[in-house]
Amino acid sequence: MRELTEQKATVLPATFWRHLRRILPPDGLLTKPTQVAVYECDGLPVYRARPLAVALPRTRAEVGLVLALCSRYGVPVVARGAGTGLSGGALPHAHGIVLSLARLNRILAIDPDNRTARLEPGVRNSAVSEAAAPYGLFYAPDPSSQIACTIGGNVAENAGGVHCLKYGLTTHNVLAVRFFTADGVLHEVGGVTGEAPFDLLALLVGSEGLLGVVVEVTVRLVPKPPATVALLAAFRSLAEAAASVSAVIGEGLVPAGLELMDALALSAAQDYTGIPYPPDSQAVVLAEVDGDLATIELDVAHVRRLLLGHGAFAIEEARSEEDRRRLWLGRKSAFPAVGRLAPDYYCMDGTIPRSALVAVLAEIGERSRRYGLPVANVFHAGDGNLHPLILYDAKIPGELERVEELGAEILRLCLAYGGTISGEHGVGVEKLDGMCAQFTAAELATFHALKSAFDPHNLLNPGKAVPTPARCVEPGGMHVHEGRMPFSSLERF
Amino acid sequence: MTHDDTATLASAVRAAYERQTPLEVVGGGTRRHLGRAPDGQPLSLASHSGIVEYEPSGFVVTVRAGTTLHDLDAALSREGQTLMADIPRFSAASTIGGAVAAGFTGPGRPYTGALRDSVLGARVISGTGQVLAFGGKVLKNVAGFDVSRLMVGAFGTLGVILDVSVRVSRCPEDVQVVAFEMSWPEARECLKRWEGDLPLTGAFYHRGVLSVRLAGREARVAAAVRELGGEKGRPEAFTELRDLAFDFFQAPGSLWRLLVPPDSPWDPEETLIDWAGAQRFWVTLALAQEVREKAAQYGGQAVRVWGPDRSEGPWAAPPAATMALLTRVKTALDPRAILNRGRLYRDW
Numbered sequence: 001m002r003e004l005t006e007q008k009a010t011v012l013p014a015t016f017w018r019h020l021r022r023i024l025p026p027d028g029l030l031t032k033p034t035q036v037a038v039y040e041c042d043g044l045p046v047y048r049a050r051p052l053a054v055a056l057p058r059t060r061a062e063v064g065l066v067l068a069l070c071s072r073y074g075v076p077v078v079a080r081g082a083g084t085g086l087s088g089g090a091l092p093h094a095h096g097i098v099l100s101l102a103r104l105n106r107i108l109a110i111d112p113d114n115r116t117a118r119l120e121p122g123v124r125n126s127a128v129s130e131a132a133a134p135y136g137l138f139y140a141p142d143p144s145s146q147i148a149c150t151i152g153g154n155v156a157e158n159a160g161g162v163h164c165l166k167y168g169l170t171t172h173n174v175l176a177v178r179f180f181t182a183d184g185v186l187h188e189v190g191g192v193t194g195e196a197p198f199d200l201l202a203l204l205v206g207s208e209g210l211l212g213v214v215v216e217v218t219v220r221l222v223p224k225p226p227a228t229v230a231l232l233a234a235f236r237s238l239a240e241a242a243a244s245v246s247a248v249i250g251e252g253l254v255p256a257g258l259e260l261m262d263a264l265a266l267s268a269a270q271d272y273t274g275i276p277y278p279p280d281s282q283a284v285v286l287a288e289v290d291g292d293l294a295t296i297e298l299d300v301a302h303v304r305r306l307l308l309g310h311g312a313f314a315i316e317e318a319r320s321e322e323d324r325r326r327l328w329l330g331r332k333s334a335f336p337a338v339g340r341l342a343p344d345y346y347c348m349d350g351t352i353p354r355s356a357l358v359a360v361l362a363e364i365g366e367r368s369r370r371y372g373l374p375v376a377n378v379f380h381a382g383d384g385n386l387h388p389l390i391l392y393d394a395k396i397p398g399e400l401e402r403v404e405e406l407g408a409e410i411l412r413l414c415l416a417y418g419g420t421i422s423g424e425h426g427v428g429v430e431k432l433d434g435m436c437a438q439f440t441a442a443e444l445a446t447f448h449a450l451k452s453a454f455d456p457h458n459l460l461n462p463g464k465a466v467p468t469p470a471r472c473v474e475p476g477g478m479h480v481h482e483g484r485m486p487f488s489s490l491e492r493f
Numbered sequence: 494m495t496h497d498d499t500a501t502l503a504s505a506v507r508a509a510y511e512r513q514t515p516l517e518v519v520g521g522g523t524r525r526h527l528g529r530a531p532d533g534q535p536l537s538l539a540s541h542s543g544i545v546e547y548e549p550s551g552f553v554v555t556v557r558a559g560t561t562l563h564d565l566d567a568a569l570s571r572e573g574q575t576l577m578a579d580i581p582r583f584s585a586a587s588t589i590g591g592a593v594a595a596g597f598t599g600p601g602r603p604y605t606g607a608l609r610d611s612v613l614g615a616r617v618i619s620g621t622g623q624v625l626a627f628g629g630k631v632l633k634n635v636a637g638f639d640v641s642r643l644m645v646g647a648f649g650t651l652g653v654i655l656d657v658s659v660r661v662s663r664c665p666e667d668v669q670v671v672a673f674e675m676s677w678p679e680a681r682e683c684l685k686r687w688e689g690d691l692p693l694t695g696a697f698y699h700r701g702v703l704s705v706r707l708a709g710r711e712a713r714v715a716a717a718v719r720e721l722g723g724e725k726g727r728p729e730a731f732t733e734l735r736d737l738a739f740d741f742f743q744a745p746g747s748l749w750r751l752l753v754p755p756d757s758p759w760d761p762e763e764t765l766i767d768w769a770g771a772q773r774f775w776v777t778l779a780l781a782q783e784v785r786e787k788a789a790q791y792g793g794q795a796v797r798v799w800g801p802d803r804s805e806g807p808w809a810a811p812p813a814a815t816m817a818l819l820t821r822v823k824t825a826l827d828p829r830a831i832l833n834r835g836r837l838y839r840d841w
């Protein structure tokens with residue numbers, strides 16, 4: 001475990017605290033160590049820090065006032081949704097406050113005629129689809145954490161999910177956002193079609209709480225498809241399964257979801273759910289096809305042909321809601337299932353071109369053997385988004401460091417194949433070194449310049465998502481690309 | 494024709510930055526009449542052209558900005574593929590860079606996505622002459638701020654686009670158009686009912702007639718045509734609409750796009766309704782103020798496409814605090830406002 005920052009006694013004037021208390025509801029400010037302890041980390045608990053306080057406003061106006069006050073006193077602010085982030089994005093700042101948006105959790109409007117929903121940031125992801133269901137509509141991006149994570153957190157991370165292959169990521173499904181800049185000024189970007197003179201919406205989505213605090217989100221709702229068919233194809237090798245995914249994509253088919261699980265993930269899921277996979281399965285591919293009744297038959301037949309052609313030795317098909325749920329159960333519970341295989345696991349996240357799946361999975365397997373650390377793969381294969389889960393025991397001295405080394409190797413592999421160090425979990429504090437490998441100093445400087453345009457005093461989630469130039473030249477981190485000069489221009493710092 | 498002109502272009506921008514002289518970034522010049530008239534010496538991207546990387550099985554193409562859409566279409570169609578976003582081909586000279594900078598998407602938008610949705614990455618020259626790469630070639634990528642998408646529709650005011658990686662998709666086996674005479678509320682109800690049920694890829698409403706485009710697998714399109722009935726229409730109607738080439742667009746006045754909630758009434762009736770209701774084209778002599786108020790009446794906004802008075806920009810200025818934020822973003826990427834100065838807003 002890393003205590004990122006020591007608790008230096010930061011002394012803020014009593015007037016700051018008096019004002020803060022006045023802004024917030026009576027139960028809206030947590031300062032006691034026992035109260036703030038639960039906010040010390042997010043879904044990546046290897047990083048922990050204790051904030052000075054946690055503010056729990058109930059209204060947009062309160063959020064604005066808290067920000068204006070913190071800006072006046074130069075207090076860092078870390079926005080937080082449900083804290084399910086997997087890269088330490090919501091890790092508190094030891095000299096700042098956590099601004100929880102969890103209580104701003106009202107669905108402000110569902111407009112079935114125009115197929116939109118207007119939401120406060122603390123609304124849980126799955127609550128949106130639940131509220132839209134009576135109108136035959138749903139909100140498409142469905143991270144596996146959807147029962148807990150918030151829309152504000154989804155916007156901040158550009159969250160994806162199983163159905164993003166067909167329906168797009170958060171950035172494709174958000175039409176407008178209201179947000180406060182660090183100075184407490186409210187802005188509105190986007191509109192009915194999401195278009196605007198500058199696509200600030202694109203910039204905000206995935207900005208990890210560095211550019212603004214999102215207080216209202218308008219999302220697109222989509223009609224539920226008339227029919228859905230799920231296929232589970234079992235393979236005797238991981239390579240065959242991966243090749244079948246590349247083939248389905250290569251044919252130009254766009255299933256609603258296309259996921260892959262390897263042998264280790266399968267045995268974990270099987271033990272966890274009690275639902276057996278076909279005997280001798282070394283990997284399975286889950287394909288979900290949806291659409292109108294006529295198209296779906298054509299697509300299912302086509303996908304089946306491709307899976308069989310690449311060595312699937314058994315295919316199960318599910319059409320009813322209940323049967324589909326059963327087929328998906330192992331995939332949906334794969335993380336907690338894998339969690340039972342070892343005391344700890346580290347969830348990696350990177351993306352590669354989909355044609356490189358076979359090669360990259362083989363290389364990951366080779367490295368796993370070399371490090372003697374088991375790796376389970378269960379991931380969004382259709383869009384090339386890998387989630388290798390590295391199993392380890394944190395109590396063994398030095399083990400976490402080796403896991404991080406292996407993780408860094410896997411990310412370098414993603415880059416070498418033309419991919420990226422993060423597909424959906426964000427950079428947070430976890431991947432700052434990886435950013436040095438993916439971007440040049442000038443590109444990182446541009447990110448800092450954009451950050452300054454929104455937050456000139458660097459108060460919103462400082463230190464996350466974009467590394468400082470100094471960090472990128474430190475030895476030990478992932479190194480800057482060969483031939484890319486680290487100091488070509490730092491003029492805008 | 495394929496040629497990498499990065500070094501020359503970057504040094505031209507660097508020189509302009511040092512001298513503080515503005516540049517007008519020009520691709521094929523077919524979108525030059527859109528937006529405000531910019532100041533500056535033309536900087537041509539025409540010779541920076543060619544496909545950088547294209548692997549058909551990955552459904553992504555990386556292409557230099559000066560490549561014409563005509564050449565790109567030809568390369569993609571050899572593989573049975575096409576750009577995923579339905580973007581205008583104003584003429585054979587139109588370039589992909591110009592298309593991305595202008596950011597327009599045609600009638601396919603509600604069904605196959607906006608151009609900004611299919612942009613995965615871009616390499617650009619900043620206003621200081623630096624060559625920078627953002628995004629990438631993969632579908633999911635959350636490393637760094639999404640600067641490549643920010644370039645879409647910014648009219649070249651934030652960077653000179655060098656290359657873009659965009660998504661492509663399989664060409665439909667068949668395309669058919671059917672038309673129905675009906676009221677707008679009836680048309681809107683039909684569109685909502687059909688979405689998801691039928692292989693729709695476009696729907697517009699003009700002079701009391703709803704035209705819909707069906708595209709995809711041959712068997713599926715044929716079944717949909719039988720199911721729907723209606724009059725058989727011309728598939729070219731949709732490409733003409735995409736390229737703003739209907740007679741409708743040639744009427745005297747300014748061309749506006751009203752972006753409104755799709756369920757808004759057909760008002761005024763001289764508008765052509767696209768995007769299943771969300772976009773209304775209006776050619777009018779009315780004052781900008783009146784047009785913007787009409788869109789606001791339905792909770793939307795108006796965007797000026799072209800017209801005689803080029804002092805009026807495409808977008809109305811947002812509230813002062815947000816305008817100040819936009820200006821800071823502009824300054825972060827183009828500190829001396831040399832790129833397409835004045836194209837979007839006066840002075841920057």
Ligand SMILES: Cc1cc2nc3c(=O)[nH]c(=O)nc-3n(C[C@H](O)[C@H](O)[C@H](O)COP(=O)(O)OP(=O)(O)OC[C@H]3O[C@@H](n4cnc5c(N)ncnc54)[C@H](O)[C@@H]3O)c2cc1C
Pocket residue numbers: 042043078079080081082083084085086088089090101121142143144145148149150151152153154155156157158159160161162208209210212213214215335424425461
């Ligand atoms: C079991 C599990 C499965 C997961 N599966 C997926 C998956 O399939 N796909 C996927 O994409 N992710 C997944 N995640 C990661 C995580 O759930 C997402 O990143 C989610 O979007 C985070 O939402 P949150 O509300 O928990 O945000 P938090 O973790 O609280 O915050 C995340 C970041 O957003 C910022 N933030 C939060 N709210 C706001 C706001 N209102 N304004 C500005 N910034 C804000 C924070 O500062 C922080 O940087 C998974 C996580 C877990 C634990």
